[in-house]
Amino acid sequence: MTQPMTARTAAPTTTAGTRRPTPDSSTLSVARAGAPATDGASGVLALFEEWTRRSPEAPAVIDGAHSWTYQQIGAAADEVAQTLRDRVRPGDLVGVCLDRSAALVVTAVALARIGAVYLPLGPRPGERRTAAVTEDLNVVCLIGDPEVLPPRHRTAGHLPLALPGEGANATATVVAAFAAPGATARSAPSGAFYAVLTSGSTGRPKAVAVGEPALGALLGWYRATSGLAPGDRQSLLIGVAFDPHLLELWAGLTSGAALVPAPDEVRWDPVVLADWWRESAVSVGVAATPMVEPLLERPWPQDLTLRHLFVGGDRMRRRPGTDVTATVHNAYGPAEATVVSTVYAMHGTDSAAGTESAPPIGHPLPGVTVVVAGPDGRPVARGTEGELLIGGSGLALGYLDPELTARRFLAVPAGLALPGVERLYRTGDRVRMPADGELEFLGRLDDQVKISGVRIEPAEVEAAFEQDLAVLGAVVTAPRTADGHTRLVAYVRAAAGAVLTADALLPAVRAWLPEQAVPSDVRIVDAFPLDANGKVDRAELTRQAAATAEPRPDDVPAHDDRSADATPGERLVLSAVRDLLARPGTSLTENFTEAGGTSLLAARLLTVIEKESGIRLRAPELLRQPDLRAVALLVDTRRAARQPAGV
Numbered sequence: 001m002t003q004p005m006t007a008r009t010a011a012p013t014t015t016a017g018t019r020r021p022t023p024d025s026s027t028l029s030v031a032r033a034g035a036p037a038t039d040g041a042s043g044v045l046a047l048f049e050e051w052t053r054r055s056p057e058a059p060a061v062i063d064g065a066h067s068w069t070y071q072q073i074g075a076a077a078d079e080v081a082q083t084l085r086d087r088v089r090p091g092d093l094v095g096v097c098l099d100r101s102a103a104l105v106v107t108a109v110a111l112a113r114i115g116a117v118y119l120p121l122g123p124r125p126g127e128r129r130t131a132a133v134t135e136d137l138n139v140v141c142l143i144g145d146p147e148v149l150p151p152r153h154r155t156a157g158h159l160p161l162a163l164p165g166e167g168a169n170a171t172a173t174v175v176a177a178f179a180a181p182g183a184t185a186r187s188a189p190s191g192a193f194y195a196v197l198t199s200g201s202t203g204r205p206k207a208v209a210v211g212e213p214a215l216g217a218l219l220g221w222y223r224a225t226s227g228l229a230p231g232d233r234q235s236l237l238i239g240v241a242f243d244p245h246l247l248e249l250w251a252g253l254t255s256g257a258a259l260v261p262a263p264d265e266v267r268w269d270p271v272v273l274a275d276w277w278r279e280s281a282v283s284v285g286v287a288a289t290p291m292v293e294p295l296l297e298r299p300w301p302q303d304l305t306l307r308h309l310f311v312g313g314d315r316m317r318r319r320p321g322t323d324v325t326a327t328v329h330n331a332y333g334p335a336e337a338t339v340v341s342t343v344y345a346m347h348g349t350d351s352a353a354g355t356e357s358a359p360p361i362g363h364p365l366p367g368v369t370v371v372v373a374g375p376d377g378r379p380v381a382r383g384t385e386g387e388l389l390i391g392g393s394g395l396a397l398g399y400l401d402p403e404l405t406a407r408r409f410l411a412v413p414a415g416l417a418l419p420g421v422e423r424l425y426r427t428g429d430r431v432r433m434p435a436d437g438e439l440e441f442l443g444r445l446d447d448q449v450k451i452s453g454v455r456i457e458p459a460e461v462e463a464a465f466e467q468d469l470a471v472l473g474a475v476v477t478a479p480r481t482a483d484g485h486t487r488l489v490a491y492v493r494a495a496a497g498a499v500l501t502a503d504a505l506l507p508a509v510r511a512w513l514p515e516q517a518v519p520s521d522v523r524i525v526d527a528f529p530l531d532a533n534g535k536v537d538r539a540e541l542t543r544q545a546a547a548t549a550e551p552r553p554d555d556v557p558a559h560d561d562r563s564a565d566a567t568p569g570e571r572l573v574l575s576a577v578r579d580l581l582a583r584p585g586t587s588l589t590e591n592f593t594e595a596g597g598t599s600l601l602a603a604r605l606l607t608v609i610e611k612e613s614g615i616r617l618r619a620p621e622l623l624r625q626p627d628l629r630a631v632a633l634l635v636d637t638r639r640a641a642r643q644p645a646g647v
Contacts, residue, residue, distance in 0.1 A: 028379040029372030029386065029433040030418070036217035036367035036393050044193065044216050045112040047254035049074075051230075058230055059258040061102045062280070063167035068102050070256075076102075077109035080161055084176060087159070088140055090115030093188050093195060094176075095134065097144025099123035099169035100236045100245075100261035106163055107143055108249055116140075117209065118194040122241035123169065124148055128467070128511040132204045133197065137400060138185040141178045145171040153177040168263035186400040195400065196243045196335050199448070199457040199517070206404060209397045214338040215246065217393045221340075221365050222251050225329070226284045226308040230256035233305075235277075235285035237262040241514065242454065243335040244312065248286050257284070268599045268619035269606055270294040274301050281305045289314040290485075292328075294607050300324045300348075312340065314450050315441055320346050321354040332361035332441065334455070336408065336425050338394045341368050342439055360438040361431070367393030369421050372433050377413050377424075387445055388431040391421035449478040449486055451598075454516040456488070461519065464512035465490060465505060470498035475528055475536055476519060479545040479582075487582055488519035489545040491528060500524050506594070520581045520596030521545070545582075569613070569635035573628050576608040588629040592622065615639055 048070075051058070056071035068076075088094060094116045098104040111118045119139065121130060131150040133139065142153050143161065156179040163174045188195055192209035199205060228234060234252035236259045238244040252259035260280045266273050270291055277285065283305050292311045300323040312331035320328045325348060333341035344362030347353070364370045371379050372386040380386040391412070398405035409423045418424075430442040449456055458476040465474035472493040478486050494500045502522035510518055529537040570588055578586045581596045592602065602622055610616045615638045617631075625631045 027381055029382055029384065030369070030379050031364055031433065031437050031439075032369035032392065032418070032421075033364045033366045036220055043212050044219065044250055044254060045109075045212075047219075048109060048112075048250075051253070051256040055230060055256055058256060060253065061105050061261065062233065062258045063102060063170075063261050066102070066164075066166040067258075068105075068164065073102070073106055073109060076106045076162070076164065077113060080106060080110035080163065081113045083159055083161060084110065084116075084141075085114060087176075087178060088114055088116050091188060091190065091192070092116045092140040093119050093137055095119045095121050095130070095139045095142040096240070097121050097123060097125055097130070097142055097148055098171070098174065099240060099264070101164070101167045101169045102261070103163035103165070103167075103170055103174060104240065104261075105236075105249065105253070105259060107161075109253070112193070117188040117192045118246075119207070120194075120196065120240045120245060122239060122514075123171075125241070126511045126513060127151075128508075129205065129513065132512075133207075134179065134185075135182040136185060136204055137207055138181045138187040140181075141176045143174065143176050145173055146175050146177065149177050152179045167261060169261060188400060189397045192397055194246055196246075197241065198335050199455055199460050204463070205460070207400045208335050209400060210243075210246075210335075210338050211397050214394050214396065215250065217367050218247060218338050218340060218365070219251055219254050222247065222310075223255050225343075225345075226251075226310075228252070228255040228257050228284050232257040232283040233260050233281050234258070235260055235262060235280075235282045235287075237266065237273075238286055238288070239267070242313075243339050244286055247310075247339045251284075265619050267291070268602045268623070270603050271298075271606070271616070272619060274304070277301075277304050277306050284308045284310075286310045286312075288312070289316050291603065293317060294603060296320055296324070297607075310340075310343075313454070315358060317358055318356045319350070319352055319354060319359050320348060322348045324348040324353070330359050330361060332439075333394075334390075334425070334427055334429075336396045336399075336427075337368070337390045338396060340365060341390050341394055342370060344438065358441075361441045362438055364390075364392075365394065367420075369418055370433075370439065371418070371424065372431055372439075377410065378416060382433055382435050385430055385432050385442060388427045388429045388439070389424040390427060391418060391424045393420075395423060395425055449488075451478075451486055451488060451516040454514060456517045458488070461488060461490065461509075461513060461517050464509045464517075465492055467512065468505065468508060470495050470500060471505070472496075472498075473528070475538065475541060477538060477542040477545050479542050487521070488517070489521045489523065489541075490519040491523050491525050491541060493525060493527065503594070515598055518596070518598075520598075520601075521583050567632060567636050569632035569639070570629065572609065572612055573605075573632040573635060576605055576612075577628060580604055580608075586628070588632065589627050591627055592625070592631070595628075609635060613639055614642075 052070040052074045057069050059067050060070040060073045061068045094111055127150050142149055156177050158175040158177050161174045165172055188209050191211045193212040195207045195209045197205040197207055234257045236248050266276045289311050306326045309326045310329045310331050316330050328346045330344045331340045333339050342361045342364050344360050369391045371389040373389050374380045374386050408426050412418050428446045430445050432440045461476045462474040465471050472495045475491045477489050480486055529540045578584050580601050586595055615635050
């Protein structure tokens with residue numbers, strides 16, 4: 001039987017499946033790889049159907065003790081498609097509010113069979129954020145647990161969906177909830193296969209649509225590089241609202257491999273992640289950079305079946321050590337260019353293995369062209385910094401907002417020969433291409449920042465605060481902590497007569513924003529500093545935040561970790577949390593997440609506690625505690641239990 005994908009004439013390769021890019025000129029910062037590994041004859045859905053015919057009894061999803069074959073996933077998807085078909089048409093946007101599970105996989109296949117556009121929103125989307133999305137976008141229905149849907153979808157017409165109810169992240173009741181879209185809601189462009197949300201400077205998220213050929217080309221490279229095939233297990237780990245989730249999901253389904261959904265607690269703890277890889281026998285995985293880096297600082301587990309690990313979402317600060325048995329791929333790419341555009345592969349046998357140096361983001365994928373451009377949009381000389389532009393087969397169709405598409409997706413400059421490239425996407429990222437062509441990531445050119453691997457517009461966070469009528473204005477900055485991580489600090493001015501506190505503001509802000517976009521520090525101020533032009537001096541605010549890390553005005557005084565009766569656990573936990581949040585005012589009476597802790601900060605906190613005390617806490621234990629004093633009590637109690645009698 002014909003193989004699911006057909007390779008074209010091979011070009012010189014660097015790593016399996018990745019062709020050595022051919023520079024347009026030895027002096028210009030332009031590079032392109034060969035043609036994509038697929039010939040375009042088989043679409044993404046067609047490859048799943050092919051594997052269902054070839055290996056109907058092979059496992060498609062393995063979730064703990066539960067397993068579903070390709071035939072079972074296909075049959076369940078057919079039933080869901082039949083339920084929806086009278087009300088969901090080809091090209092319709094469908095918002096999916098499910099977690100990593102067999103139910104999610106069935107839903108994705110069902111929507112692909114209908115020809116609807118899959119819009120992943122995550123299992124617990126912020127209520128106001130979801131409401132804004134369904135007002136701005138022509139979302140025909142939301143699929144999820146009715147308890148997590150926004151109010152107008154909770155009271156709308158519901159169609160019960162027969163989805164698998166087993167698994168670590170499964171929900172018992174799932175419906176398709178139909179509510180009328182806003183009068184000016186935007187629809188997906190023709191040919192869209194999926195759409196994902198990215199941060200928007202207007203305060204409301206923006207959606208980018210991707211076609212099936214672009215995703216298919218990416219998957220072809222991924223399969224060729226990883227060797228993913230029947231008998232393998234592909235992780236399903238990335239948060240559902242983020243675009244790498246599409247890579248994971250369809251990589252498994254188009255290769256005959258089994259998808260393994262990760263329980264939620266895996267996101268919070270790198271050690272638990274490694275244990276899960278081992279227990280689930282994951283052979284190919286995708287993970288966020290901030291989750292993997294703590295693992296690279298520890299001895300690498302030698303009993304993993306993991307052979308390829310694709311890492312992305314944030315700048316990588318170190319290389320894998322000599323004991324790392326998996327090939328680690330440092331992947332770079334915006335959602336607007338279909339998840340991954342460039343990649344750099346690392347092995348434990350490399351001469352640079354174990355060095356604490358930032359690896360490059362590498363060469364473009366097959367079918368992708370990259371240009372390092374100056375302000376005029378034309379290529380700069382090799383070795384010169386510039387903005388990264390991306391073109392070729394991996395480009396998204398564009399945003400659902402045509403005006404935004406016109407600003408960010410540009411025509412190729414006149415006189416610049418880029419064969420096969422009609423448009424270039426302006427990433428806003430600052431890079432450099434040395435003589436060897438390995439792209440180096442240097443940072444952002446605009447105000448956009450990355451927190452825990454998620455792109456965030458500070459303006460969107462500011463707008464979330466300003467939804468409150470008691471807020472006169474908000475400014476959000478993104479200083480770096482001493483260990484090089486970025487955090488968000490919000491400065492908020494109260495309206496006349498209003499009394500504001502950070503604790504009162506944050507619950508409403510969380511309803512508008514993803515977890516990573518919620519500031520770790522909120523400071524109530526009387527005025528913002530102004531520059532010579534009378535504008536808010538953001539640079540000065542950032543400098544102040546980075547230099548002083550002042551406690552927010554409503555914080556408890558920051559000395560209870562040094563009091564005479566403070567326990568060793570209290571001193572350790574409070575010092576670590578203050579350092580991680582860069583908030584000296586944090587007190588033992590505060591809850592970790594309410595104080596600004598995120599899943600990735602929790603992972604770093606657990607690592608610090610283990611390193612300093614030898615006590616290994618699990619993420620669920622940390623998250624169950626009402627405050628930091630209770631976390632410290634766990635540390636003290638377990639340390640005392642380990643002491644010999646009489647000591």
